[in-house]
Amino acid sequence: MHDVTSALEYWPSPPPWGWTADDMDRLPSDGPNGEPDFFKHVELIDGALVFMSPQKRFHEHVIHGLRVSLNAQVPDHLFTVNQMDVKLGHRMRPCPDLLVIDATSADDLDRTFYTPDEVHLVIEVVSPESEERDRKLKPPRYAEAGIPHFWRVEENDGRPVVYVYELDPATKTYAVTGIHHGKLSVPVPFPIAIDLENLPR
Template sequence: MHDVTSALEYWPSPPPWGWTADDMDHLPPDGPNGEMDFFKHVELIDGALVFMSPQRRFHERMIRILANSLNAQAPARLLAVTQMDVKLGHRMRPCPDVVVIDTAADTDDRTFYRPDEVHLVVEVVSPESEDRDRKAKPPRYAEAGIAHFWRVEENDGKPVVYVYELDPATKAYAVTGIHHGKLSVPVPFEITVDLDALPR
């Protein structure tokens, strides 16, 4: 078994044995050359460390409105949290923008949630994350059995929410709606969001 310190000796190349989901809990706060907060916004996609770009304002506003709306309307057994990892496998640990989890899983010492604790994953697409959010992550969330996935895109400054539900027979997502202006869905619980009322 290898530790993160020995892995960083190969930086910027990945170590020969690759990165694992468990490595994410042992990355130092600063980079190999002393860069401040270097590993602060990083996720693991297919064994590769992916560094996320600074958040755009639209991105931040969407995360806030969705998390606040979900929490305001969720039953007591569910809770929406933001920017927490979901451990999908040995080499897959993405960090979705919003996840709805079992309230029982909400403890302060958590750094990730398991797929069986997650009911909804939301990704807000930014220019640098298009391929990951549209192509790489959704099939992995589906394979892990997460029942609901939303992808949020920006169109002329306004949000469009693509809503997907897992087909248990194929273990793939099927689109169930494309929402402009207002999002209203019955699952994973009854929720309505005024998409035109983004917070300031």
């Protein structure tokens, strides 16, 4: 087993053995050359560290607005969190924009990640630098892990458009169940109605 210190000796290349999901909890706060908060916004995709770019205001507004809206409607046994990791495997630990998880899991304030069986809905808000990951790479991994619901949010003329997917348990793939402009109304994973034009600010 290799430690994070020996892995950072190969920086900026990944170590020959690759990064693991457990390494994410052992990364230092500063970068290899003393850069502050260097590893603050990073996720693990197929053993590689992926650094996320600074958010646009649209991205932050949608994340905040959806979280407030969801938590106002979520049943007591569920809770919405933002930008927490999901450990999908030994070398896969993405950091979705929003998660609806078991409320008992959310009560544990020491958690740094959740497991797929604790997750009911994953939401990714697409930004220019994350298009490939959010549209093509992450959704199949969430589906393979058995996460039952996935939303992808795109920007169209400054407004959010929500693509809603549901897991087909027989094939472990997502099927689109709706594309929502202006208003979003779905019955699962719980009854949800959101005015996309007037998200909480």
